[in-house]
Amino acid sequence: xxxxxxxxxxxxxxxxxxxxxxxxxxxxxxxxxxxxxxxxxxxxxxxxxxxxxxxxxxxxxxxxxxxxxxxxxxxxxxxxxxxxxxxxxxxxxxxxxxxxxxxxxxxxxxxxxxxxxxxxxxxxxxxxxxxxxxxxxxxxxxxxxxxxxxxxxxxxxxxxxxxxxxxxxxxxxxxxxxxxxxxxxxxxxxxxxxxxxxxxxxxxxxxxxxxxxxxxxxxxxxxxxxxxxxxxxxxxxxxxxxxxxxxxxxxxxxxxxxxxxxxxxxxxxxxxxxxxxxxxxxxxxxxxxxxxxxxxxxxxxxxxxxxxxxxxxxxxxxxxxxxxxxxxxxxxxxxxxxxxxxxxxxxxxxxxxxxxxxxxxxxxxxxxxxxxxxxxxxxxxxxxxxxxxxxxxxxxxxxxxxxxxxxxxxxxxxxxxxxxxxxxxxxxxxxxxxxxxxxxxxxxxxxxxxxxxxxxxxxxxxxxxxxxxxxxxxxxxxxxxxxxxxxxxxxxxxxx
Ligand SMILES: Cc1cc2nc3c(=O)[nH]c(=O)nc-3n(C[C@H](O)[C@H](O)[C@H](O)COP(=O)(O)OP(=O)(O)OC[C@H]3O[C@@H](n4cnc5c(N)ncnc54)[C@H](O)[C@@H]3O)c2cc1C
Numbered sequence: 001x002x003x004x005x006x007x008x009x010x011x012x013x014x015x016x017x018x019x020x021x022x023x024x025x026x027x028x029x030x031x032x033x034x035x036x037x038x039x040x041x042x043x044x045x046x047x048x049x050x051x052x053x054x055x056x057x058x059x060x061x062x063x064x065x066x067x068x069x070x071x072x073x074x075x076x077x078x079x080x081x082x083x084x085x086x087x088x089x090x091x092x093x094x095x096x097x098x099x100x101x102x103x104x105x106x107x108x109x110x111x112x113x114x115x116x117x118x119x120x121x122x123x124x125x126x127x128x129x130x131x132x133x134x135x136x137x138x139x140x141x142x143x144x145x146x147x148x149x150x151x152x153x154x155x156x157x158x159x160x161x162x163x164x165x166x167x168x169x170x171x172x173x174x175x176x177x178x179x180x181x182x183x184x185x186x187x188x189x190x191x192x193x194x195x196x197x198x199x200x201x202x203x204x205x206x207x208x209x210x211x212x213x214x215x216x217x218x219x220x221x222x223x224x225x226x227x228x229x230x231x232x233x234x235x236x237x238x239x240x241x242x243x244x245x246x247x248x249x250x251x252x253x254x255x256x257x258x259x260x261x262x263x264x265x266x267x268x269x270x271x272x273x274x275x276x277x278x279x280x281x282x283x284x285x286x287x288x289x290x291x292x293x294x295x296x297x298x299x300x301x302x303x304x305x306x307x308x309x310x311x312x313x314x315x316x317x318x319x320x321x322x323x324x325x326x327x328x329x330x331x332x333x334x335x336x337x338x339x340x341x342x343x344x345x346x347x348x349x350x351x352x353x354x355x356x357x358x359x360x361x362x363x364x365x366x367x368x369x370x371x372x373x374x375x376x377x378x379x380x381x382x383x384x385x386x387x388x389x390x391x392x393x394x395x396x397x398x399x400x401x402x403x404x405x406x407x408x409x410x411x412x413x414x415x416x417x418x419x420x421x422x423x424x425x426x427x428x429x430x431x432x433x434x435x436x437x438x439x440x441x442x443x444x445x446x447x448x449x450x451x452x453x454x455x456x457x458x459x460x461x462x463x464x465x466x467x468x469x470x471x472x473x474x475x476x477x478x479x480x481x482x483x484x485x486x487x488x489x490x491x492x493x494x495x496x
Pocket of ligand 1: 027
């Protein structure tokens with residue numbers, strides 16, 4: 001099949017000595033860009049809309065307890081990202097053994113799925129049906145692989161899809177699996193099939209690193225991911241950069257093909273900042289809404305067509321330790337709303353200040369404004385406590401306290417039209433030569449921290465003379481491509 005022609009990387013304004021750069025958003029991508037830019041001698045201001053650094057990768061705090069917005073593992077194959085993490089955090093990085101299982105109708109199954117474990121847990125009859133359905137998928141695969149259901153069923157069989165993928169995935173996205181693009185599955189469950197899982201379980205397949213999800217240990221900041229981003233902001237400030245909290249960008253003024261200034265809402269009223277370059281990690285939809293003058297109707301319509309899934313975490317404090325050994329448990333059991341449960345004691349002991357206590361994070365996927373989102377904190381704490389009991393994970397009487405953190409736009413949605421919309425918006429933004437959308441929501445890409453950071457790094461390198469196609473970065477990014485970055489990065493000269 002001939003390859004479709006890729007758009008050539010855009011031409012961007014070069015970074016000159018003393019240029020002022022505005023970075024919208026103090027999450028991993030924004031702070032990474034700001035850090036590289038201050039190191040290169042630019043005058044940098046980070047405008048963060050909330051009171052917290054780290055974005056989705058922040059660490060929330062409640063009465064001395066620290067917890068993530070969903071547990072954040074640090075794992076990457078991108079060498080410059082790995083180096084930066086260690087440069088910032090030094091010996092505050094700890095190594096955490098991974099254990100995660102699926103809770104399904106009172107039974108536990110290893111996650112990532114291991115064939116023997118899954119089959120033995122399901123019992124003889126179910127297992128026979130699973131194997132038959134797998135064989136059918138291999139002999140007569142669905143010739144069309146457009147949606148999540150088709151992609152997974154072709155690799156695991158329809159029956160296993162129904163047991164282990166459908167319920168949880170639909171809980172996460174709030175839409176049927178037939179409406180989720182296959183691309184998302186390909187990014188998240190790359191190279192994993194029942195056959196590979198069997199080989200892996202039998203240790204026949206040596207290169208288990210080829211199976212992305214099977215990582216037995218991960219790095220983690222001692223005080224949670226927020227520690228990384230708090231320390232990064234400190235370094236930026238030491239190098240002369242500014243990191244301003246509660247500066248929510250409402251307008252990006254453009255003149256011709258350039259962004260010239262940014263306006264934001266602050267507790268002291270509206271403020272205006274002029275700049276030679278703007279790096280944006282704000283959601284693509286909000287970015288287009290902020291552009292002044294407004295782009296043509298087709299671009300605005302495309303941006304409004306981009307959708308998000310929101311998320312909230314209920315942190316519960318229990319007066320007992322060692323409740324279960326997992327870092328987190330996926331809840332596939334029907335009848336409860338909770339999607340995943342984190343046990344922060346098993347991420348880092350330093351996150352839990354009192355002995356004899358456990359801090360759990362019960363994760364709920366929702367849409368801003370729906371019943372879960374608008375429930376009061378007290379109602380959500382009560383719901384989480386009840387569901388913990390229903391699942392048999394802990395006696396509700398052990399819960400002594402709880403709190404809630406809501407995270408809007410936690411997930412950019414890959415529905416059947418997002419790609420088309422994104423291409424339209426991208427074509428418009430590419431025409432603004434000093435505006436760089438980077439990061440997860442900044443590019444509407446389901447990226448982890450490392451790839452969010454990589455898009456920021458590449459944009460800075462492009463400003464310094466490199467020519468990376470930032471939109472090409474995703475979780476499928478090939479290892480050798482990542483290695484090549486090193487050479488390209490060192491070819492790009494920092495400004496004097
Ligand atoms: C449940 C969950 C679990 C995850 N687990 C992992 C994991 O294990 N490992 C991993 O590496 N990644 C994980 N991720 C992904 C990770 O959180 C993101 O990749 C990363 O935080 C993206 O960084 P970012 O800077 O692009 O965006 P964000 O983290 O979204 O940061 C953007 C920042 O911009 C600010 N902002 C937005 N609009 C404005 C505005 N108008 N003005 C000013 N500021 C604005 C926001 O307040 C925010 O601080 C997880 C994500 C979720 C939802």
